[in-house]
Structures are given as structure tokens and as C-alpha cells.
Amino acid sequence: MSTRGMLIVLSGPSGVGKGTVRKAMLKNSSIKFDYSVSMTTRQMRPGEVDGVDYYFRTNEEFEEEIKNDGMLEYAKYVDHYYGTPLKYVNQKLDAGIDVLLEIEVNGAMQVREKMPDGVFIFLTPPDLTSLRDRITHRGTDDEKTIDKRMEKAKKEIQMMTSYDYAVVNDKIPNAVEKIEGIIRSEHLRVARVIDQYKKIIGD
Numbered sequence: 001m002s003t004r005g006m007l008i009v010l011s012g013p014s015g016v017g018k019g020t021v022r023k024a025m026l027k028n029s030s031i032k033f034d035y036s037v038s039m040t041t042r043q044m045r046p047g048e049v050d051g052v053d054y055y056f057r058t059n060e061e062f063e064e065e066i067k068n069d070g071m072l073e074y075a076k077y078v079d080h081y082y083g084t085p086l087k088y089v090n091q092k093l094d095a096g097i098d099v100l101l102e103i104e105v106n107g108a109m110q111v112r113e114k115m116p117d118g119v120f121i122f123l124t125p126p127d128l129t130s131l132r133d134r135i136t137h138r139g140t141d142d143e144k145t146i147d148k149r150m151e152k153a154k155k156e157i158q159m160m161t162s163y164d165y166a167v168v169n170d171k172i173p174n175a176v177e178k179i180e181g182i183i184r185s186e187h188l189r190v191a192r193v194i195d196q197y198k199k200i201i202g203d
């Protein structure tokens with residue numbers, strides 16, 4: 001019997017660069033894991049592919065999934081649903097494969113309730129100025145909207161206390177290296193490996 005895979009939840013405030021770090025991990029990481037593609041009702045952006053970046057679904061389809069208990073977690077973010085399909089996650093974990101989720105903070109707290117043995121990593125901005133710069137540069141938001149998003153981000157940063165690890169996203173390769181270190185160490189936790197040693201130590 002293989003050991004169950006580990007669930008890794010990468011989360012953090014909006015604008016911190018979770019998506020960029022996740023993509024860098026998928027591309028360069030020496031660590032083996034599968035990424036759980038989320039489902040969303042938002043519009044597909046240029047260059048995005050259905051089934052790769054997200055499963056793009058209608059409101060009705062998403063709500064049907066919720067009704068059928070098909071989601072591990074879900075949240076409404078900027079008027080759209082985002083969520084993690086449960087079946088894929090369970091299949092991979094059962095097969096002994098680690099699964100990475102990249103999700104916003106409300107969803108992460110739902111996962112914490114349902115799968116407390118996951119590893120919860122909070123990606124933080126180096127400071128609020130750099131977060132504001134990111135939010136300003138990436139879109140067409142006016143000053144008022146940016147202020148609102150900053151207020152939201154500050155509240156989200158306070159949620160850091162509910163996570164196991166805080167990783168600062170100063171430079172992407174640094175953040176990736178830290179996350180890899182966390183994953184390696186978590187695999188050595190006695191609680192995770194004890195079953196493999198039962199023969200030696202006796203039950």
C-alpha cells in the first residue's frame with residue numbers, strides 16, 4: 001500500500017503573485033506533485049486553455065457541482081465562482097501523489113476544516129507598497145478601486161495566523177525554493193511516516 005499523497009495549499013492575499021509562483025513551480029520544481037486545475041465561472045482570458053488553466057463553466061454548471069457535493073471548497077471572488085473539484089484531489093492523494101492547490105484565502109480555510117493534515121502555505125508580499133504596485137500595474141483599476149483592494153488585502157494578510165508557513169514573495173525563485181523546502185520537510189514529519197516504521201517499532 002502506498003502512503004497517501006500530501007495536500008499542499010498555496011494561498012495568500014490577492015495580488016501577491018500566487019499564480020506566478022505556482023506556474024514557476026510547475027515549470028522548474030524538482031519536486032513531484034500534480035496541480036489541481038480549478039473550476040471557475042469567470043471569462044477565459046486570451047491565451048488560457050479550458051482544462052489547463054481552469055475548467056471554465058457556466059453559473060448553472062458550477063452550482064450543480066456544488067449541489068452534488070463535487071467541490072472540496074469554493075468561493076465567490078469578484079462576482080465569480082472559483083472552486084476545487086473534489087474527485088481529482090482524492091484520486092491523486094489515494095494514489096500517493098502530492099496535490100497542489102492555488103486558491104484564495106476563504107477557500108483555503110474551508111480546506112483546512114475538511115483536510116486538516118494538508119500543508120497550508122501563506123504567500124505574503126514583502127510590504128504593502130510592493131503589493132499596491134502590483135495591483136496598480138496589472139490592471140485598469142482606478143485609485144478608489146485600488147484603495148478598496150488594498151483594504152481587502154490587509155484583511156487577508158491578517159489571516160496568515162491560520163496557516164502553517166509564511167513565505168515572502170520577494171523574488172519568485174526564492175519563494176519557490178522556500179516552498180520546496182517546506183514540502184521536503186513536511187514529508188519527513190513523524191506523523192506522516194510513522195506507518196512505514198510500525199514493523200520496527202511495533203504497534
Ligand code: 5GP
Nearest residue numbers: 018038039074075082083084102103104107
Ligand atoms: P484569477 O481570476 O486571477 O485567475 O484568480 C482570482 C483568484 O482566485 C486568485 O486569488 C486565485 O488564487 C483564486 N483561485 C483560483 N482557483 C481557485 C479555487 O479553486 N478556489 C478558490 N477559493 N480560489 C481560487
